[in-house]
Protein backbone atom coordinates (compact mmCIF):
# COMPACT_ATOMS: atom_id res chain seq x y z
CA UNK A 1 0.00 0.00 0.00
CA UNK A 2 2.93 2.31 0.73
CA UNK A 3 6.62 2.06 1.60
CA UNK A 4 5.69 1.05 5.16
CA UNK A 5 4.31 -2.16 3.67
CA UNK A 6 6.05 -4.45 6.16
CA UNK A 7 4.58 -2.68 9.17
CA UNK A 8 1.13 -2.65 7.62
CA UNK A 9 1.42 -6.33 6.72
CA UNK A 10 2.08 -7.16 10.37
CA UNK A 11 -0.89 -5.08 11.42
CA UNK A 12 -3.07 -6.67 8.74
CA UNK A 13 -2.10 -10.09 10.12
CA UNK A 14 -3.22 -9.06 13.63
CA UNK A 15 -6.50 -7.62 12.31
CA UNK A 16 -7.13 -10.68 10.16
CA UNK A 17 -6.61 -13.05 13.10
CA UNK A 18 -8.81 -10.90 15.35
CA UNK A 19 -11.69 -10.95 12.84
CA UNK A 20 -11.16 -14.63 11.92
CA UNK A 21 -14.48 -16.36 11.22
CA UNK A 22 -16.48 -13.11 11.08
CA UNK A 23 -18.35 -12.26 7.88
CA UNK A 24 -20.04 -9.15 6.49
CA UNK A 25 -23.80 -9.38 7.04
CA UNK A 26 -24.87 -8.50 3.51
CA UNK A 27 -22.29 -10.11 1.26
CA UNK A 28 -21.06 -12.98 3.44
CA UNK A 29 -17.50 -11.91 2.54
CA UNK A 30 -14.78 -12.15 5.22
CA UNK A 31 -15.08 -9.23 7.67
CA UNK A 32 -11.41 -8.28 7.17
CA UNK A 33 -12.34 -6.96 3.69
CA UNK A 34 -13.99 -3.99 5.45
CA UNK A 35 -11.01 -2.67 7.50
CA UNK A 36 -8.77 -3.25 4.47
CA UNK A 37 -11.19 -1.16 2.41
CA UNK A 38 -11.15 1.61 5.05
CA UNK A 39 -7.32 1.72 4.98
CA UNK A 40 -7.37 1.68 1.16
CA UNK A 41 -9.85 4.57 1.02
CA UNK A 42 -7.66 6.63 3.38
CA UNK A 43 -4.52 5.97 1.35
CA UNK A 44 -5.82 6.18 -2.18
CA UNK A 45 -8.74 8.62 -1.88
CA UNK A 46 -7.74 10.86 1.04
CA UNK A 47 -3.96 10.67 0.40
CA UNK A 48 -3.25 9.67 4.00
CA UNK A 49 0.23 8.12 4.22
CA UNK A 50 0.67 8.32 8.00
CA UNK A 51 1.33 4.70 8.86
CA UNK A 52 -0.18 4.98 12.35
CA UNK A 53 -3.48 6.19 10.88
CA UNK A 54 -3.47 3.37 8.32
CA UNK A 55 -2.73 0.83 11.06
CA UNK A 56 -5.55 2.26 13.20
CA UNK A 57 -7.84 1.92 10.16
CA UNK A 58 -6.97 -1.77 9.85
CA UNK A 59 -7.70 -2.22 13.58
CA UNK A 60 -10.65 0.20 13.85
CA UNK A 61 -13.31 -2.43 14.63
CA UNK A 62 -11.20 -4.77 16.77
CA UNK A 63 -11.92 -3.31 20.23
CA UNK A 64 -15.63 -3.24 19.47
CA UNK A 65 -16.10 -6.59 17.75
CA UNK A 66 -13.21 -8.91 18.68
CA UNK A 67 -11.30 -10.12 21.73
CA UNK A 68 -8.16 -8.15 20.83
CA UNK A 69 -7.07 -6.22 23.92
CA UNK A 70 -5.96 -2.62 24.23
CA UNK A 71 -2.57 -3.58 25.67
CA UNK A 72 -1.88 -5.88 22.70
CA UNK A 73 -2.50 -2.99 20.30
CA UNK A 74 -0.29 -0.66 22.35
CA UNK A 75 2.47 -3.26 22.66
CA UNK A 76 2.55 -4.14 18.95
CA UNK A 77 1.79 -0.76 17.36
CA UNK A 78 2.22 1.94 20.00
CA UNK A 79 0.09 4.25 22.13
CA UNK A 80 -0.87 6.56 19.26
CA UNK A 81 -2.43 3.73 17.25
CA UNK A 82 -4.30 2.56 20.34
CA UNK A 83 -5.59 6.10 20.99
CA UNK A 84 -6.87 6.39 17.42
CA UNK A 85 -8.64 3.03 17.62
CA UNK A 86 -10.19 4.08 20.96
CA UNK A 87 -11.38 7.35 19.45
CA UNK A 88 -13.39 5.50 16.79
CA UNK A 89 -14.70 2.80 19.15
CA UNK A 90 -18.24 3.01 20.55
CA UNK A 91 -18.88 2.97 24.29
CA UNK A 92 -19.80 -0.68 24.76
CA UNK A 93 -21.67 0.00 28.00
CA UNK A 94 -24.43 1.71 25.95
CA UNK A 95 -27.30 -0.03 24.14
CA UNK A 96 -27.05 -0.44 20.37
CA UNK A 97 -29.35 2.51 19.68
CA UNK A 98 -27.63 4.76 22.22
CA UNK A 99 -24.24 3.90 20.70
CA UNK A 100 -25.45 4.88 17.25
CA UNK A 101 -26.88 8.11 18.62
CA UNK A 102 -23.68 8.85 20.56
CA UNK A 103 -21.56 8.62 17.39
CA UNK A 104 -23.18 11.83 16.08
CA UNK A 105 -21.96 13.87 19.05
CA UNK A 106 -18.75 11.94 19.75
CA UNK A 107 -17.17 12.63 16.36
CA UNK A 108 -17.06 16.33 17.21
CA UNK A 109 -14.72 15.58 20.12
CA UNK A 110 -12.10 13.43 18.35
CA UNK A 111 -8.86 14.25 16.51
CA UNK A 112 -8.83 15.02 12.78
CA UNK A 113 -7.08 11.68 12.15
CA UNK A 114 -9.91 9.85 13.93
CA UNK A 115 -12.46 11.89 11.95
CA UNK A 116 -10.77 10.77 8.72
CA UNK A 117 -10.93 7.10 9.81
CA UNK A 118 -14.62 7.47 10.67
CA UNK A 119 -15.34 9.17 7.33
CA UNK A 120 -13.62 6.32 5.45
CA UNK A 121 -15.51 3.79 7.62
CA UNK A 122 -18.89 5.30 6.77
CA UNK A 123 -17.94 5.65 3.09
CA UNK A 124 -17.00 1.97 2.98
CA UNK A 125 -20.25 0.96 4.71
CA UNK A 126 -22.44 3.09 2.44
CA UNK A 127 -20.74 1.78 -0.70
CA UNK A 128 -21.23 -1.78 0.54
CA UNK A 129 -24.90 -1.00 1.08
CA UNK A 130 -25.21 0.21 -2.51
CA UNK A 131 -23.83 -3.09 -3.80
CA UNK A 132 -25.60 -5.39 -1.41
CA UNK A 133 -28.48 -4.91 1.03
CA UNK A 134 -28.46 -7.31 4.01
CA UNK A 135 -31.28 -9.88 3.84
CA UNK A 136 -34.46 -8.83 5.59
CA UNK A 137 -33.68 -5.09 5.66
CA UNK A 138 -36.65 -2.84 4.90
CA UNK A 139 -36.32 0.14 2.57
CA UNK A 140 -36.85 2.34 5.61
CA UNK A 141 -33.88 0.77 7.35
CA UNK A 142 -31.64 1.18 4.29
CA UNK A 143 -32.59 4.84 3.93
CA UNK A 144 -32.28 5.33 7.69
CA UNK A 145 -28.78 3.87 7.61
CA UNK A 146 -27.73 6.26 4.85
CA UNK A 147 -29.22 9.25 6.66
CA UNK A 148 -27.63 8.24 9.98
CA UNK A 149 -24.19 7.67 8.40
CA UNK A 150 -24.39 11.14 6.88
CA UNK A 151 -25.46 12.63 10.21
CA UNK A 152 -22.32 11.14 11.82
CA UNK A 153 -19.91 12.36 9.12
CA UNK A 154 -21.81 15.43 7.98
CA UNK A 155 -19.81 17.73 5.69
CA UNK A 156 -20.59 20.74 7.89
CA UNK A 157 -19.10 19.11 11.00
CA UNK A 158 -16.21 16.92 9.81
CA UNK A 159 -15.71 17.93 6.18
CA UNK A 160 -12.60 19.99 6.91
CA UNK A 161 -10.75 16.91 8.18
CA UNK A 162 -10.77 15.57 4.60
CA UNK A 163 -12.34 17.57 1.78
CA UNK A 164 -11.73 14.59 -0.56
CA UNK A 165 -13.68 12.19 1.63
CA UNK A 166 -16.39 14.79 2.22
CA UNK A 167 -16.96 14.98 -1.55
CA UNK A 168 -16.94 11.17 -1.89
CA UNK A 169 -19.42 10.84 1.00
CA UNK A 170 -21.80 13.39 -0.50
CA UNK A 171 -21.62 11.59 -3.83
CA UNK A 172 -22.46 8.17 -2.40
CA UNK A 173 -25.16 9.65 -0.17
CA UNK A 174 -26.79 11.51 -3.03
CA UNK A 175 -26.55 8.57 -5.44
CA UNK A 176 -28.24 6.07 -3.22
CA UNK A 177 -30.49 8.11 -1.00
CA UNK A 178 -32.01 10.26 -3.71
CA UNK A 179 -32.30 7.38 -6.14
CA UNK A 180 -34.01 5.11 -3.62
CA UNK A 181 -36.23 7.90 -2.36
CA UNK A 182 -37.42 8.79 -5.85
CA UNK A 183 -37.79 5.20 -6.92
CA UNK A 184 -40.06 4.49 -4.01
CA UNK A 185 -41.67 7.90 -4.00
CA UNK A 186 -40.62 8.73 -0.45
CA UNK A 187 -38.66 11.90 -1.08
CA UNK A 188 -37.15 13.49 2.00
CA UNK A 189 -36.97 17.02 0.76
CA UNK A 190 -35.39 19.00 3.50
CA UNK A 191 -33.06 18.71 6.47
CA UNK A 192 -35.96 18.49 8.91
CA UNK A 193 -37.43 15.47 7.14
CA UNK A 194 -34.02 13.80 6.95
CA UNK A 195 -33.49 14.50 10.68
CA UNK A 196 -36.82 12.84 11.42
CA UNK A 197 -35.78 9.82 9.34
CA UNK A 198 -32.56 9.54 11.42
CA UNK A 199 -34.66 9.82 14.59
CA UNK A 200 -37.01 7.02 13.45
CA UNK A 201 -33.99 4.89 12.54
CA UNK A 202 -32.39 5.38 15.98
CA UNK A 203 -35.68 4.76 17.82
CA UNK A 204 -35.95 1.46 15.94
CA UNK A 205 -32.78 0.29 17.70
CA UNK A 206 -33.87 1.61 21.06
CA UNK A 207 -37.09 -0.40 20.81
CA UNK A 208 -35.03 -3.41 19.76
CA UNK A 209 -34.75 -6.04 22.48
CA UNK A 210 -31.28 -7.16 21.31
Ligand code: ZN
Nearest residue numbers: 034060061121
Ligand atom coordinates in the same frame (compact mmCIF):
# COMPACT_ATOMS: atom_id res chain seq x y z
ZN1 ZN B 1 -15.98 -0.25 10.43
